Amino acid sequence: MKTIGVLTSGGDAPGMNAAIRAVVRTACENGIKVYGINRGYAGLIEDDLRELNIRSVSDIIHRGGTMLYTARCKEFREESGMQKAIATCKKYGIEGLVVIGGDGSFRGARDLSLRGIPCIGIPGTIDNDIASSDYTIGYDTCLNTIMQMVDRVRDTVESHSRCVVVEVMGNRCGDLTLNSGIAVGATAIVIPEIRDDIEKHVIDRIKRTQKTDKKHFIIMVAEGIGGVEELARKIEKNCGVETRAVILGHVQRGGSPTVRDRVAASQMGYKAVQLLMEGVGNRVVVQKDDHIVDYDIYEALNMERKVNNELYKIAHEISI
Ligand code: F6P
Secondary structure, eight states: OOEEEEEEOSSOOTTHHHHHHHHHHHHHHTTOEEEEETTTHHHHHTTOEEEEOTTTTTTOTTOOSOTTOOOOOSGGGSHHHHHHHHHHHHHHTOOEEEEEEOHHHHHHHHHHHHTTOOEEEEEBOTTOOOTTOSOOBTHHHHHHHHHHHHHHHHHHHHHTTOEEEEEEOOTTOOHHHHHHHHHTTOSEEEBTTBOSOHHHHHHHHHHHHHTTTOOOEEEEEETTTOOHHHHHHHHHHHHOOOEEEEEOGGGGGOSOOOHHHHHHHHHHHHHHHHHHHTTOOSEEEEEETTEEEEEEHHHHHHOOOOOOHHHHHHHHHHOO
């Protein structure tokens, strides 16, 4: 393999830059030319790319976002878009591609591999919603950001004896909400994977806690559930406690990556290039039981995510 490409696709995540850096440096150290493709698959379709060298990726390891920019590209889902992307690869002699993103990006990588461009996927998303991997790049930074933001909100909630309902990102996955909920000592955690009678569940928990003389409450709700304003009004009415809704939004996605994200990204970027050098394509690089391993993309996309029921149980036993 003489020439490869690297792109980031889908939502940006802290640590994507560290992964790009690892891909570029590993390739250059092994005499492989690397093109950085801008704006994900859109850049591949529109011939928007540039050659990168070891110095092009200096001073990015600590930066959030992605130096290659990113996009969610509808055109790439059409055969005509895919053919344009393949033509760009042929034009620049790109024989393999590293795709950093989520499941949607992996589906694109699978389709390109099928059409003769070997691709390796690296899980990069704050959501931690990729079934094949125990961990996705950006997740740890995001969790820490949520914790810090809610710690700040807690100051007000405590000072005013209020309740706050916090909406947390994560698409349809509750991992960010569950783990940050434990970290901030939430009174109730609501995630899409466990849909009890939400209102009853939250109100019962607040009432139970009120009996222990506690006067302020943090309720963490995954964005996949939504309705935080309505829930806040119902809490006020039923529990007699002044309640605010806070939607954390995109602050959760930015910021300098944590050690965990930088290290995981470096390991995965390195491994992705090793696979391409071995002539292997159509794989995803993932973390399983603290090891970096690779799976066939088809298999990976068909795996089923499981919620950590044990963690959910612990959260509710100890948050009183
Ligand atoms: O996948 C990352 C994520 O931030 C999700 O948590 C959220 O559902 C979505 O992206 C938001 O997308 P956008 O930035 O396009 O609004």
